[in-house]
Amino acid sequence: MPSFDDVLNAFILLSNFVLLPALTYGAQLALGALAVTLVYSILRFANFSQANNMAFGTAMTILLTGFFQSQGWTISGFPTALLVVPLAIVITTICLLLTERWVYRYYRINNAKSITVVMVSIGVMFIMGGLVQLIMGPEQQIFADGARFIWTAREFKAFSGLSEGLALKTSQLTTILLALLAVGLVFYFLQKTKIGKAMRAFSDNEDLALLSGINPDKVVRTTWLLVAILTTIAGVLFGLDKGFSPFQYHLLLLPIFASVIVGGIGSPLGAIVGAFVISFSEMLLTYAYKKFFIYLLPTALEPDSLLQLIGTEYKYAVSFVILIIVLLVKPTGIFKGKVL
Template sequence: MENLANAFVVLANFVLIPGVAYGAQLALGALGVTLIYAVLRFSNFAHGDLMAFGTMATILGTWWLQANGIGIHPLPTALLMLPVGIAAAVALALGTDRVVYRFYRRRKAAPVVFVIVSVGVMFVYNALVRFFIGVEDQRFEDGERFIIRARDFETLTGLDEGLALRSSQVLTVVVALVAVAALFWFLQRTRTGKAMRAFSDNEDLALLSGIDPKRVVMITWVLAATLATLAGVLYGLDKSFRPFNYFQLLLPIFAAAIVGGIGKPVGAVVGGFVVAFSEVGLTYAYRRVLQYVVPEDLMPDGLAQLLSTDYKFAVSFIILVLVLLLRPTGILRGRVI
């Protein structure tokens, strides 16, 4: 029984807890992508770098607070600057829509044109982030790092393995739950949310009903930028901030949105956890788990790892291709790309 408990603790440390935290981050990112697709009807390839921009603004503000000795220990100081990061991302998104996307929307450009334009916007965002904060890894987490420390857990339980639970992981789950609940309440209960859903379902009928398309577009960008900044800051707190990492996150975020059902907010949440657990589960070396549950003479010689961690993002690509081939509408039957 003790061996099973040790095996579970190892699995929780390296698969279950990281998978939940990473899944929450992907879910927030995928929600922003699916909102843009549902309402504005194009795939926004600049979303990953919008995440990076909002996170960068939060980090710069956090460094200023830290330099002046301002904090909210045991919580990370970045929470104080999160509204500033969100405001910066919202301003950038609305400015980009006004200067770039509105031009093509008025001309009723094809969705593929918007996609191409968003790729150009992506490079501009990426250049802005690199210009202001550089290209290296940046750490901005402070406050209490652990809620449960491995050594304390070992002492308390008497097990050989210790459970470690980081503050950033718990914070990620809590913030994600609050953000998702608030978003769904907004979409289901408020007049503006219902207008957005009507506009998404049938644009012409929504216009005939007196819904203001400019307001719907503005609120959509505000929500998408807010979710992007939340996802980016939580990811940075949990790991670290590096602009190129956010560019790479675009693939698993899109995979999550499509797996769950593009255009379906619930599907984005489901897809986020499916992709996260697939990436973490397929690239973890299970030898340390197996040593507690498998007889020594049956232990594999290698690490019992299905894929190297170098192929982590390849898992997202494989999932994306399989879903597009076998079930283009995703798990919850969203729109076909």
């Protein structure tokens, strides 16, 4: 039998390398997935440009961060990116409203089929991706400043006396807090405010919403505003955590869509749960468990290999596989969404 300390060490090890990062990554995906869900259920198309919109919001944040830093408008220890996020949200909102006005509106007014609008959104995705790459360049950029850790692994070890440390990064804490706040606000908005209820009514039964005198333009504009808020925050949190590169953001589309479908298409709660299913699966399946089992198993049974189920380079395949399994076994997703 392993000692109590060994079990504790194993758990801390897993928390530090899998559970906490998965929680953070899941929260980032959840915000993106919630944005996709809002567009899907209110504007009625699957928005393929979501991940690239996140890249745009993040790019704006990075530019503003640079400007604020050059002016010395920073708070010591606090990520400047979070200071400028409200401004970046404003710019992203304007950008999304322009795509609505110049692109999507035409198809909406002409009652285009959903699949047509999906194709259009793929076009927007490429334009948005190109635009971001043009502005930012293809290289990876780190824009997190301020204190990197709330507490380090070393501080944790000194505090707890264990041989494993659980570090808490600033980016992890901000992600979890900000994601909770953003999701809470969106749900409050949809459940309690008049325009939020009108958005749900519009999503439920568009014709009846029009007959009730709900202004469709206002619903569409408000939806894009909410989407811009979620999109920018999701992008910035992901960037603070893992750095920014346009291509890496582009790849986020797969786990985001997987989250939406796994949770149940069109269900906001499903999108959030789906995001955590995807993030935890990705992390749990690509982690090398050797050290974890060294703590738990007797010396005689110590593993020789890394005990890694899948290499990290295949982490996107995990989303794919979960996606396929869900579509085969339970096409409506966890929360009974629509079937594609």
